Amino acid sequence: MIRLDEIEVRGQSDAGPFAGILRLAPGLQVVSARNAYGKSLASTTIAWCLGIEPVFGIPDNEPSCFPEAVREELELADGSLTRVISSECSIRLIHQDGRRLKLTRAIKGDSVPIRIEEESTDGQNRKSKLIARRATMQDEHGGLQRFLFDWLKWPRHEVTTFRGGGAEIYLENLAPAFYIDQDEGWTNIQALQIGRDGQQQIAEIAVEYLLGAIEAIDQRVARQRANQTSLFLRESARALSERISNAFLRRGWRVEFSGHGSVDDILTRWSSRTLRALLSDEANVDLGARRATLNKRVEALRRMLTSEPIDPANVSAPAEASQRVIQLKQARHTQSRDLNTLRTQHGQTAELLKSLEHRIHAASDLLRLKTTGIGRLDHLECPTCHRDLDPATFALTDQSVASVEAHIEALRRDYDLMNKNLRSFQETIGSGNGALVDLDVELREAERALLTVTNAIGTVREQVAQTAANLTAAEREVDRVIETAQEITELQEAIDKWIRDARAVVEQGVGHSQDINARRLAFLSSLRRYLTALGHSAIKPENAATLHLDEQYTPYLNGRRLRSLGSASDQSRLVAAYSLALAAASEHVRGFHPGIVILDEPLQQNPDEYHRELFLSFLSQELARAATFQTIIFTWLNAGEIQRLREQGTNVITPDGDHFLKLLPAPSPDLVESQTSSNRS
Amino acid sequence: MDRVVSPIHDLAELLSGRAQPVVIPERLAPSASYDLRYRIAVIAAAFEIHAKPFGVSGQRRISAGRLKLLQFVARRPWLIEMVRDWSGSQHDAQLAMTASQRLRRGFLGDQMHEDVIEFLVARGVFVRLGGHIVSDSMAFLMQVYSGVVDENLFPAERDVLQELLDVKITNDMLEGW
Numbered sequence: 001m002i003r004l005d006e007i008e009v010r011g012q013s014d015a016g017p018f019a020g021i022l023r024l025a026p027g028l029q030v031v032s033a034r035n036a037y038g039k040s041l042a043s044t045t046i047a048w049c050l051g052i053e054p055v056f057g058i059p060d061n062e063p064s065c066f067p068e069a070v071r072e073e074l075e076l077a078d079g080s081l082t083r084v085i086s087s088e089c090s091i092r093l094i095h096q097d098g099r100r101l102k103l104t105r106a107i108k109g110d111s112v113p114i115r116i117e118e119e120s121t122d123g124q125n126r127k128s129k130l131i132a133r134r135a136t137m138q139d140e141h142g143g144l145q146r147f148l149f150d151w152l153k154w155p156r157h158e159v160t161t162f163r164g165g166g167a168e169i170y171l172e173n174l175a176p177a178f179y180i181d182q183d184e185g186w187t188n189i190q191a192l193q194i195g196r197d198g199q200q201q202i203a204e205i206a207v208e209y210l211l212g213a214i215e216a217i218d219q220r221v222a223r224q225r226a227n228q229t230s231l232f233l234r235e236s237a238r239a240l241s242e243r244i245s246n247a248f249l250r251r252g253w254r255v256e257f258s259g260h261g262s263v264d265d266i267l268t269r270w271s272s273r274t275l276r277a278l279l280s281d282e283a284n285v286d287l288g289a290r291r292a293t294l295n296k297r298v299e300a301l302r303r304m305l306t307s308e309p310i311d312p313a314n315v316s317a318p319a320e321a322s323q324r325v326i327q328l329k330q331a332r333h334t335q336s337r338d339l340n341t342l343r344t345q346h347g348q349t350a351e352l353l354k355s356l357e358h359r360i361h362a363a364s365d366l367l368r369l370k371t372t373g374i375g376r377l378d379h380l381e382c383p384t385c386h387r388d389l390d391p392a393t394f395a396l397t398d399q400s401v402a403s404v405e406a407h408i409e410a411l412r413r414d415y416d417l418m419n420k421n422l423r424s425f426q427e428t429i430g431s432g433n434g435a436l437v438d439l440d441v442e443l444r445e446a447e448r449a450l451l452t453v454t455n456a457i458g459t460v461r462e463q464v465a466q467t468a469a470n471l472t473a474a475e476r477e478v479d480r481v482i483e484t485a486q487e488i489t490e491l492q493e494a495i496d497k498w499i500r501d502a503r504a505v506v507e508q509g510v511g512h513s514q515d516i517n518a519r520r521l522a523f524l525s526s527l528r529r530y531l532t533a534l535g536h537s538a539i540k541p542e543n544a545a546t547l548h549l550d551e552q553y554t555p556y557l558n559g560r561r562l563r564s565l566g567s568a569s570d571q572s573r574l575v576a577a578y579s580l581a582l583a584a585a586s587e588h589v590r591g592f593h594p595g596i597v598i599l600d601e602p603l604q605q606n607p608d609e610y611h612r613e614l615f616l617s618f619l620s621q622e623l624a625r626a627a628t629f630q631t632i633i634f635t636w637l638n639a640g641e642i643q644r645l646r647e648q649g650t651n652v653i654t655p656d657g658d659h660f661l662k663l664l665p666a667p668s669p670d671l672v673e674s675q676t677s678s679n680r681s
Numbered sequence: 682m683d684r685v686v687s688p689i690h691d692l693a694e695l696l697s698g699r700a701q702p703v704v705i706p707e708r709l710a711p712s713a714s715y716d717l718r719y720r721i722a723v724i725a726a727a728f729e730i731h732a733k734p735f736g737v738s739g740q741r742r743i744s745a746g747r748l749k750l751l752q753f754v755a756r757r758p759w760l761i762e763m764v765r766d767w768s769g770s771q772h773d774a775q776l777a778m779t780a781s782q783r784l785r786r787g788f789l790g791d792q793m794h795e796d797v798i799e800f801l802v803a804r805g806v807f808v809r810l811g812g813h814i815v816s817d818s819m820a821f822l823m824q825v826y827s828g829v830v831d832e833n834l835f836p837a838e839r840d841v842l843q844e845l846l847d848v849k850i851t852n853d854m855l856e857g858w
Contacts, residue, residue, distance in 0.1 A: 351759065354759055355757070355759060358757075358758055358759070358837055359712070359713065359714075361837060362713050362714075362719065362756070362835060362837070362838070363712075363713040365834040365835050366713045366716055366718070366719045366722075368832060368834060369718060369719070369722060369828075369829070369832070369834055370718065372828065372832055374722070374824075374825060374828030374829060374832065374834070375718050375721050375722055375725070375824075375825040375828065376718075377717075377718075377804075380804055389800070389803050389804055391717050391800060394796045394797075394799055394800040394803070395796055396717045396793070396796055396797060396800055397711070397715060397716065397717060398716065398717045398718060399711065399713070399715070399716045399717075403710060403711065404713060404716070406710035407710040407711065407712060407713060409710070410710045
């Protein structure tokens with residue numbers, strides 16, 4: 001734990017040097033000063049010197065979070081303004097082990113570096129200069145946050161981001177739980193939490209870190225990584241199944257190989273049988289048997305061509321070759337015609353789907369129209385014949401809500417059916433295209449064979465030419481089967497790799513930390529105490545026990561979010577209680593909380609008397625005063641309130657003057673001269 | 682008899698020689714297209730988007746045939762391209778005739794639209810003035826249309842009606858033969 005010892009702002013203006021200093025004590029203290037005194041300046045100084053200005057939603061190193069008094073014009077005691085030439089601020093921290101640290105950063109000037117003055121327990125001093133924002137955690141030698149985490153003896157921890165990579169937990173992720181800014185900090189629990197680094201569940205992780213639940217963070221990160229891996233596996237399974245389905249359809253095989261469902265489902269399905277087994281079962285394709293048959297045919301044709309006798313009286317070769325070409329042409333024509341019909345049906349089905357989609361939208365909107373009452377027709381009678389102007393008189397119907405709902409249901413059923421038809425058409429067209437390509441190849445080969453056979457002179461040459469053409473065709477077919485088998489093997493390897501990856505994820509699993517339970521319980525019981533002490537109107541002693549925290553550490557009471565219960569002014573009580581309870585719980589469970597809670601203007605959130613009274617009563621209570629962590633409250637109290645708190649033992653700091661920043665008396669010329677000569681020497 | 686149930690009874694009568702049809706109209710889920718309020722909502726949108734100011738008392742009017750075509754296409758957004766082609770082919774009488782056959786048959790035979798207009802005329806929403814329909818009581822139509830826009834209902838129908846502002850619809854297109 002650390003505590004804030006001093007806040008200082010100083011600078012140079014046209015009217016001379018100016019400065020403001022605020023010394024702080026351990027434990028609870030209220031810094032009471034009027035509006036425009038400079039309390040917010042002091043409070044902003046803390047965030048600025050810690051290099052966590054992104055919590056204000058501003059770019060790095062951008063001092064626009066400060067009031068103009070330290071950036072542009074300083075208001076003097078007589079109300080006149082003077083131009084600010086340069087300004088800087090510093091904070092001094094004291095560690096519970098006695099080490100001291102002073103952080104100084106320019107406000108008007110070069111705000112990128114931060115000057116560090118370390119004082120060890122044995123009194124040794126060390127000065128250095130670090131970079132406030134850029135690579136603040138990654139830069140081993142110059143990063144401010146890396147240095148601060150080391151100085152605080154806090155572990156650095158990497159978490160997952162929405163972009164799929166990793167990012168560390170930064171101080172600006174932890175600060176929203178203990179630094180409550182006047183403008184935005186009171187709007188919600190951890191309202192200043194930032195998302196620009198894209199860490200997943202960073203608000204929950206911040207709470208766990210401050211409670212010291214590193215094991216729980218590890219498991220949370222492991223779960224997030226497992227989810228990301230699972231998502232990646234599902235996507236890759238879909239891509240792989242599409243690749244396989246396309247490869248099958250190209251060859252005219254309509255085999256269902258789905259990559260949909262959970263990783264477990266896909267794993268079970270894909271592990272149950274290989275691609276070859278699937279092809280054999282579903283499409284009766286056995287590449288091994290096909291290759292063996294083709295090899296036998298090649299052998300037989302080769303024997304016929306090389307060694308077997310040829311019958312000179314056999315004149316059937318040209319007729320056979322011609323017949324084959326005719327058959328293939330007919331098959332190609334049939335296939336082409338079927339494909340044409342399928343394409344037309346596909347187009348019509350797509351059009352019908354579009355129309356169904358529109359009709360579903362129209363009917364759903366009609367349902368909404370009926371429930372909203374737009375265009376409702378009042379009862380009216382004809383002024384001439386005094387008959388009811390009922391829609392039925394005009395053969396019109398105003399359908400009931402139930403009827404429209406039934407229609408939507410029927411349309412959805414039709415839509416699903418037509419969608420299935422569309423997919424089926426797509427598959428059939430895909431496999432038909434594959435078959436057409438195969439037929440084209442066969443036809444080209446048959447035509448070449450016919451040309452050779454008809455050019456051959458004599459029956460013997462005709463038979464030799466035909467056998468040679470058949471042999472070539474059979475050998476080409478063997479090559480195609482080998483090529484297909486090779487592709488199937490490659491696809492199977494891709495499936496096997498996917499199965500290995502998926503098994504590794506499934507078997508790895510993610511445990512559940514027991515360590516977090518005690519820390520969580522400590523936080524919850526502190527929160528109950530602080531909510532009661534601060535006077536949250538929804539929390540009573542009799543129902544405080546039912547308050548619980550959900551997985552996101554959001555407080556719930558009787559199944560409802562506490563934020564939505566009580567009065568509007570309870571919102572600031574909830575934010576204060578949450579921050580204070582977290583600090584108290586962290587102290588109890590030895591977490592990684594800095595031990596400082598800054599509440600800037602809690603009374604401005606609701607200026608009514610009852611709210612002030614509740615807050616003053618809280619400050620007088622033992623719970624607030626006895627806390628060992630440092631609580632700094634910037635606000636304004638009237639003289640009576642100050643006296644009352646002081647009488648009850650609460651430390652109230654009332655700084656002098658109208659403004660935090662004051663012009664300093666000019667140094668005497670002798671002093672300047674002596675400083676200049678000592679610098680020269 | 683209900684417009685939806687009537688054709689089913691006709692079909693049942695035709696089948697009755699060979700089969701014993703059982704008609705249970707209670708279990709029918711008629712299309713939203715046959716709902717009066719849906720048709721009124723589309724007509725209100727078509728009128729609000731396409732009607733022109735008429736007279737000095739803030740009334741507006743539209744050709745009855747144009748309104749019939751507009752509401753017909755608005756309920757079938759996929760027909761917009763066909764209307765565009767049809768409009769574009771107006772310089773060629775033969776081409777115009779072939780391009781429009783299906784669409785013309787569809788919208789001219791939309792009897793329900795005529796019934797809805799009659800109903801709205803009877804209720805004093807519209808007045809027929811020759812071949813035109815004039816708004817008599819704008820309040821009802823405006824109320825329906827602004828309700829539809831506020832609730833973002835029927836966006837596809839409204840988009841088509843907006844697109845049709847750029848399509849030239851001639852009198853030839855609106856007449857049957």
